[in-house]
Amino acid sequence: MLDELRVNPSLLKLDLYCKGIRLDGSCLVTDDGGRPILRTRAGLGSGLEAILPGGLWTNIPVSEPFAQESPYTLHRSSGGDYEIHWNDSPVTPIVLSPRPAWYDAKLSNGKDMTRIGTLQGTYLGIYQAKVCEYWTAKPEKTNCKFCSVGLNLGVDDADEKSVDEVMEVVRRARDESGITYVDFNTGHYDGDTYLDILEPYIRRIKDELGLLIGVQTPPHRDLRRYDDLREMGVNRVSFCFEIFDPVLFEEICPGKHAEYGLDFYLEAIRYCAQLGNKGPRHEPWVTNGEIIAGLEPPESSIAAIDWIVSVGAVPTVCVFRPLVHTDLEDSPPPKTEDMVPVFRRLYEACMEKGLPIGCAPNVHVSLVMLPEECAGLSPKRYPWQNLKLEALKRMFRFGFDRRLKALQRRAA
Template structure:
């Protein structure tokens, strides 16, 4: 096992999600330039932001009780280096994700910048607007059972975020952290107002900074709205249906079930994936279907991956993390050996379908295993497909940099 962990960063990233890590007393993470442990928006992350060998960014569970029994420990040495140990044996040196100066900055009105947005890997994540209304539904809350968003808001996040506030933080994150991508995330609001709320922010970012932008919201009932987002230059839409098994979907995501239903989530994914060949050619477009592995049997997660890729969308697969104070806090995290086939299939299905994975410039994600990061779990090599992806990646990077240069010239 130790030899595999040392030689296979894909396996190490996955195993750390499943088992978490204990911090040795030698660690003073915030004081040494790393990011503090922020409880994060979508209810799936709460840990240590670090960069594993192979450039795999990750968020390792630390604060959940299961992490206290992890065979992994993090150690700091007097040289200032950090090492991950497994059962007392060194596995690898690890870098802590850098803590940018703007993490300590405030806006002119006194709001902390991190209450507007935080880095999740190398992109800026913004949980926009008020708390998801499943958390305030009457007579009973209908929030997704794994979710912590309603627990976090008002603590780590500011409720109202004006366009100016968001633009200030996006600019700082661009200048100081080199972000290329901004991801907006909302919960459910009555009247499907989430796209109306987000569009002014998207337009400003696109017009003034030219960055890649994505939105993760419930599926709007008027699917034509996604044609509008495509025209606007949005680069990613993501729909989190979480669970492919209809019975478990009903039980774990009661709000999503009552409001939209699993079939409508799937319809939205199919529709949006079909927009790839439309809209502005210089703007890449990807549709994600997001699931949480570990909340249903592995074969059901694999069926979800096969369905998502069959319509031309890219699966985003999180590893279930039983966050403290959520309805599922007493559930066990999934076992690594059950997760390996799921994430292997994620990579293989994307490669078999020729989906554009790993092409966005400088986007590393800490909260999930990206499909391309799972290559180490598969014995299949796909040489032609990899060559094509490399070419596509270079093309995207070139087009993105050209666009930024054009914008900079315009501003100058």
């Protein structure tokens, strides 16, 4: 296993999600320019942001009790270099994800910039608006049991974020961190108001900065609203149904079950996937179905992956992390050996279907294993598909740069 971990960054990224890491006393993460450990949004990210060999950005669990039992430790040399060890044997050097200067800056109105948005890998993530209403439901809250959003808000995130505040942070993140992509995330609000809330932010960013934009909200009951988003130039919509097994879905996501139901999540994914054929041709469009591996049997996660690709959407697969103070804090994290077949299937299913994976310019994601990052878990090679993806990637980059230059000329 150790020899394999040294040469296979895909396996290392996955194994670190499942086991976490202990920080040796020599580590000086923030003093060395690393990012502080924030209890970030959506309940899956809480750890150390770092870059593994092969350019794999990751977020390694450190705060949860299971991480304290990990065979992995992180050490700092006197020269300030970082290395992962496995039971005292060196595994590989890693680099801390850089903390940008704006992380320590304030908005013009005095608020901390990181209360508006934070980097997840190389993109800017914004948890927009107030807390998800499943957390405040009466007589009993109906939040998803793995989720920490209701614990986080007001601690790391501001609950009210004006368009001007968001624009200020997006500009700084673009200028200083080179972000190309902004991801908006909301919970559930009565009256399906989440898209109404997000649209003013989307229009300003598209009009003034031309960045790629993603939207992750519950599925709006009027699916035609996604035609509007496509028209507006949104590039990604993501629907987190989390669990494909209907019984476990109801048990772990009671609010989602009562409000929308698993079938409607799937219907929204199916509907949005076909919008790729419409809308502004110069704007790429991806639909994601998001699941959490480790909350249901691996075969059920694999069935979810196969279903998602069958409708032309791209699966996003997180690894379950039992975050402190959540309803599932005492559950064990998944075992790596159970996760390998799931993530292998993620890669193979996307390649077999010819989906456009890994094409967005400079988007590295720390909270999940991207499909293309799982290539090291599969013995299969797809030379023609890889050539196609390379060409697509160059095309996206070219189109993106051209649009940015046009906007800069217009602003000048």
